[in-house]
Amino acid sequence: MNMVSKRWYSIITVLLSVAFGLFLGYFLVQGRVLFRAKGSDAVAISDLRAELAVEKSKFEQLATRQQELETRKRTLLQIDSDNPSKEALYATWREYALLSGMTDVTGSGIRLTLDDKLNYNPVTDPIESLIHDSTVTYAMNLLWAAGARAMTLNGTRMTAISNISCVGPTILSYDVRLMPPYEIEAIGPVDSMRQAVESDSWFARLRQKEIGVRIALCEEASLTLPSFSKTHDFRAYMDLLIPVEGS
Template sequence: MSRNKSKIIHHLAKRTQVTRQRRQVLLLTILMLVFGVIVANHVKSIHAQTENSDLMSRYRQRQEQLDRYETQYERLLEEQQVLSNRKEDAIARLLEREGQSELLDELSRVRALAGFTAVTGPGVRVILNDKPDYDLFLDSPDSIVHDGDIHHVLDLLRSQGAAAFAVNGQRVVTATSIYCAGPTIICNRQRLTPPYIIEAIGNGEPMAALVLADPQLAIRQTIAISLVVEVEVLDQLTIPAFAEANKPDPYINLLEVVNR
């Protein structure tokens, strides 16, 4: 009886060992298969990478160059701001010295009317954005913000008496041209990308109410299109001066004055 039992135990132990060995061999086989697939894929991607490495290195070079240009642009803007302030001070001093304070007032007023000075006041901020996770191949072109959407919001704000506007920090002036250029929008010769932040000084509540109740914008927000429209009433906001106020000539070079 005890001999039989020992035989059975021995048999079972042997079976367990064989099963474990088989399992290990199976695991090893699977691992080797995965290893093989990954190695093959890696070799393939190394080949592709060699082809792509030139593209990558050019991309890195351009990116570094762009970073330098962006830094230079920021520096030039700061310099322009400093020079503009210095010019304002110099004009004020000179006109005071020459006893022409009336001319100084006129100049300030005309510059304000032209949009050449930054202004503050209560108002509204409207944010327009493309459909979240917009896919060029799957989604309709209607699901991105177009120049018409920006014009429409500006028209709504104008009809509620807005006194000054900006789109992504670009002051909207009489000669402002807003139009689509591929997936971006050009405003005052600057390329803007979404989200488009439209700010306006004026009576915030009615402006916001009009935008929120607008049927055209409601259609643009339906599930099929899914444009994002956000509206915020602000107690105070600043609309910057027109960025090219110091040299507005490209915007008026076709205009011959008839009568002063």
């Protein structure tokens, strides 16, 4: 091998070594970033689960107390309704309670369950693979438009003051954190609601393999949806309202 060939051989060897070093360095940096991202996600999920457990305990205590108050209310109303002079007033109260979601209702309907993509990977999967507040709101509006008369989200009655928002990987409804799966129960025309879900183009997109959102729909011959008052108090949302006299 002459001197020129040796020189070119040395140059090529050096260039290949540099290229290999750059590639190896890039690979190590990317691996470190990915490891940190996964570690941060794991810590965040662990913290949220702990917080959710605390919130769940508080919710169960409030639900027990609310049930006790509901029992007392029914007893008092029953005593009052036995008085013939109060019959018309009691009938009016029952009508308003039904309209405002303050009484249990029963009827045929559907149960729609929305869940995140199985084994969701934040690095490779699209953000649509997670259920967001907008996904839940879209589903509920779809059912209302299809004729739903009453609805619950994870057991809580939806009313005119329904409030659904996204907080990290959880959904906040009436100041209560919810985790997937999200279960919507709706009383109304079964065929119309089922067709609305099955023919919806946005739901069809969410079901695609690359997104992978899990959507389950089943018909129920009889559903019983609880009163809003069993889990929440309307008065907390009415503190700034002043009735108009004579209206």
